[in-house]
C-alpha cells in the first residue's frame with residue numbers, strides 16, 4: 270500500500286502537484302500534516318445562506334425560476350428563509366445536499382492560507398462549475414472568477430444564482446473541459462478548482478496536466 274501511495278505521489282509530482290493530507294475534524298483550531306509538520310489553520314465558513322442581494326428578483330420569481338429545472342445539484346438557501354432541496358438525484362446525495370458546505374470547511378481554509386489569507390483580487394477558475402456553488406463563494410470572498418461547465422442548463426442556473434446574489438465578479442461560460450485554454454479564458458489563474466470532474470473524464474492524468482497548465 271505504501272508503494273502505491275508513493276507511486277501516486279511521484280506521478281502527480283511529475284505534473285506539478287503536491288498531495289496534502291487533511292485531518293477530518295474541523296475544530297476551532299484544526300491542523301493538518303505537511304511533510305510531517307503540523308500547521309494551525311484558521312477555520313473558514315461558507316457565506317450561507319447566500320445573500321439575496323438583488324431585490325429586483327422577488328422571492329416568488331426565484332421560486333418560479335428554480336421550479337423550471339428538474340435537477341439541482343446543490344441545496345440552495347437564501348437570506349429571508351428561501352430554500353430549495355437537491356432535485357433529480359437518485360439516490361439523494363450524502364449529507365442531504367449539505368456536503369458542499371462540509372467540503373468548503375474542509376479545504377477552503379488551506380487554500381486561503383496558501384494565498385496569504387485572502388482571495389481578494391485573485392483570479393479563480395472553477396472547472397465544471399455546475400450551478401456555481403464554488404464560483405459564487407469565491408466571488409463573495411473577493412476573487413475574480415470564471416466558472417465553466419459543459420451543460421447549458423447548468424450555466425443558466427449559475428447565472429440565475431449570480432443574479433439573485435447580486436455579484437458581478439464572476440463570469441459563467443459554456444465550455445467543454447477539453448476546449449479549456451488560457452487563451453480562451455483571458456489568461457492563467459491564481460487558483461484552479463478541479464472538483465468532482467476527474468471521474469467524468471476519459472484521461473484523468475491528461476486532465477490534471479491541462480488543469481495545472483491553467484495556473485500561473
Ligand SMILES: C[S@@+](CC[C@H](N)C(=O)[O-])C[C@H]1O[C@@H](n2cnc3c(N)ncnc32)[C@H](O)[C@@H]1O
Nearest residue numbers: 397398399418419420444445446464465466469
Ligand atoms: C459532480 S458535478 C461537480 C460539480 C462541482 N465541480 C462540485 O464539485 O461541486 C460534475 C460536473 O462536471 C460537469 N462536466 C462533466 N463533463 C464535463 C466536461 N467534459 N466539460 C465540462 N464540464 C463537465 C457536469 O456537467 C457537472 O456539472
